[in-house]
Amino acid sequence: MSTAPVLLAASMQACAQRIAKLTQSIKNTRHLFPLTAATAATMTDDDEESLDALILRYSQCVSMIQDQVFRGIAYLEQEDISDKSNREKSLLMEKLGVIQSAEEIGTAAMLRNKFSHHYPDQSEARIARINLLAVECQIVLGAFDTITVYLHRKGFSWAS
Template identity: 40%
Template sequence: MTADDRRDGLADGPAGDLTALEVRLLADALAAAGKVAARLAWSRRRVAGLMPLAAEAVTGLSDEDEERLDALLLRFNSLTAMIQDHVVRALLRVEEEEIKDRSRKDQRLLVEKLGALRPHLGFATLAELRNRVAHHDPDDPGRQAAILNEVFARTDDLLEAHDGILAYADRKIFAGTLGLKPAGPAGTGGEGSAPPHPP
């Protein structure tokens, strides 16, 4: 089965049907991740004026600022999980990699080997940060400020990881027909772009 067959679902028989389904699942996963990535980029711009946060500043935040920071954390967590648990797995299935008994680390390394995920971005540390966000103590201003500052600082890495996987899939699997824009400066999440819906 050729790469074109996998992309277009033209292979005959059950294998071709399965691959066509996997390609559609990958497209759906990328589309869903793209929406969250655009909203994350928008959230990052909305809180930029608050950063870096000091511990004493956390207790004096307005309700609106707290909502903006909560949205940043939520979207950072959501995009990390979507890439790790959905996009990476869907991409590896389309690439006909065996992932049944592979750990998340092994799956990530496979995607790096394919050239879809840049190793210098340290996606493993992004996933670890996501876990710390999920378990941080919101009643400790010092720890909350540290988490928020780190998430803000690493959001660009997460968006670059998303955009890299998107570009790889669009080029290699969808032949430029996917129609999704990157969330970084050149795409929907870049400076000067309209806010995503909902903001």
């Protein structure tokens, strides 16, 4: 018996937990948006911690969807993605009907990459990236919902 369904179920459960934490972080930081240079300068330590948690959870969700969930779905669909880039995997997932937009997942990944390769500061560029989170988090939440619907439609149950 293949371990792929078990691994996909574990990936979906782990991703669902991260999605729940992301949702909580969105609620905890809602009052900070839209962020400006002036409001960034007056953020409390708790606000900064909450914003850091939002960025971390967003990044984790994007990575889990791209690296674990897409791989598990591709295996179940008997698609070889071993030599595919993340962009190609996203395009395949769009073609299969797993996600609505490969472009949106690509944009989410680019934002994740920008956060992981820049040091925390209050520059205008960083503030603009943080403000993008308000939109991009909703896209990631929507993508996870679409993935869940796809898996249920395929008869794959992962919830415990």
